[in-house]
Amino acid sequence: MSPSERVLKVDIWRGESQGHYQSFEVPERENQTVLDVVSYIQRHLDAALAYRFACRVGVCGSCAMTVNGRPRWTCRTHVSRVTGGGKLTIAPLKNLPVIRDLVTDMTPFFEKWRDARGRFVPGDGPRDEMAEVSPDSPQRAAASAAIECINCGICYAACDVVSWRDDYLGPAALNRAWAAYNDARDGDRPGILQAMSRHSGCHNCHTHHSCAEHCPVALNPTFSIAALKRATLKAKLRGELSR
Amino acid sequence: MTPLSYLLQRGTAMFMAPLIIIHLIVIIMAVQGGLSAEEILARTRGSIVWGSFYGVFVFAAAIHAGIGVQTVLREWTPLGRLASANIGHTLITILWVLGARAVYAVVWA
Numbered sequence: 001m002s003p004s005e006r007v008l009k010v011d012i013w014r015g016e017s018q019g020h021y022q023s024f025e026v027p028e029r030e031n032q033t034v035l036d037v038v039s040y041i042q043r044h045l046d047a048a049l050a051y052r053f054a055c056r057v058g059v060c061g062s063c064a065m066t067v068n069g070r071p072r073w074t075c076r077t078h079v080s081r082v083t084g085g086g087k088l089t090i091a092p093l094k095n096l097p098v099i100r101d102l103v104t105d106m107t108p109f110f111e112k113w114r115d116a117r118g119r120f121v122p123g124d125g126p127r128d129e130m131a132e133v134s135p136d137s138p139q140r141a142a143a144s145a146a147i148e149c150i151n152c153g154i155c156y157a158a159c160d161v162v163s164w165r166d167d168y169l170g171p172a173a174l175n176r177a178w179a180a181y182n183d184a185r186d187g188d189r190p191g192i193l194q195a196m197s198r199h200s201g202c203h204n205c206h207t208h209h210s211c212a213e214h215c216p217v218a219l220n221p222t223f224s225i226a227a228l229k230r231a232t233l234k235a236k237l238r239g240e241l242s243r
Numbered sequence: 244m245t246p247l248s249y250l251l252q253r254g255t256a257m258f259m260a261p262l263i264i265i266h267l268i269v270i271i272m273a274v275q276g277g278l279s280a281e282e283i284l285a286r287t288r289g290s291i292v293w294g295s296f297y298g299v300f301v302f303a304a305a306i307h308a309g310i311g312v313q314t315v316l317r318e319w320t321p322l323g324r325l326a327s328a329n330i331g332h333t334l335i336t337i338l339w340v341l342g343a344r345a346v347y348a349v350v351w352a
Contacts, residue, residue: 164318203249
């Protein structure tokens with residue numbers, strides 16, 4: 001780093017759940033993402049820094065971290081937009097176990113996708129004709145509004161209810177369940193509502209909208225969860241749910 | 244929270260909203276000229292209307308508060324689901340008994 005270069009002060013979490021912040025100084029650039037800063041530190045200042053990324057263009061959802069207190073996708077977050085007084089503080093995502101430094105264990109996050117019945121369940125047998133799904137149908141529109149999730153875990157880290165209750169399925173899994181519920185080809189749509197009706201399901205949402213506020217691809221899991229609440233209540237009143 | 248407890252909590256809230264408004268309006272109107280305990284009891288004793296009104300009100304309030312406290316305990320304390328539910332159900336019973344006793348006292352006693 002030459003003496004004339006402007007310097008960015010960066011504090012980065014080191015360790016596991018117990019750890020400390022380590023300070024670094026990184027050259028400040030005109031165009032620089034938070035992921036660029038972390039990569040610079042790992043390549044030039046401390047090769048042992050653990051972090052996770054893949055695509056670097058906001059598609060894979062791997063690089064989410066807590067930046068100056070907010071969960072963000074670091075590959076698409078420009079430093080100039082988030083620095084407070086020329087300083088960055090970077091930590092792993094909240095609400096997930098820390099493996100090391102900036103890397104979280106996403107296992108609970110994806111286990112909840114499974115528990116929310118977010119996977120596609122095929123019908124009983126081969127269909128004579130391919131299912132016709134009109135792009136204009138309300139079901140398809142509802143699925144489309146929820147389907148572009150990149151599994152980054154940002155909404156999960158931002159959710160207050162997840163921080164209070166470790167069994168709550170969380171916004172991403174519930175948003176996925178709503179998309180799956182609106183898939184006309186799914187062979188077990190009542191099973192999704194049954195999964196939503198457990199104690200860990202959609203009715204725990206407090207409608208804080210933190211998930212929607214932080215979602216980097218502008219989805220609104222809160223709306224999906226509210227729709228799931230309505231669907232489960234209707235099913236309950238019709239006697240279609242076992243609890 | 245299950246669909247049933249969600250339905251009960253939101254349902255009792257919707258049910259109580261107009262009752263609370265009526266309750267407040269009646270209080271404000273009744274105290275305009277000053278009001279003594281004897282005057283209140285004179286109006287409520289033997290009144291099936293007020294007995295029914297406050298009878299269902301305390302029942303709805305007990306359910307609403309019990310489920311709410313159960314949720315707060317589950318989210319803000321280390322208590323598990325079963326312990327929170329037990330405390331919530333106990334609270335529903337206590338609030339309902341106390342409320343029903345108060346209604347009985349001003350209407351029939």
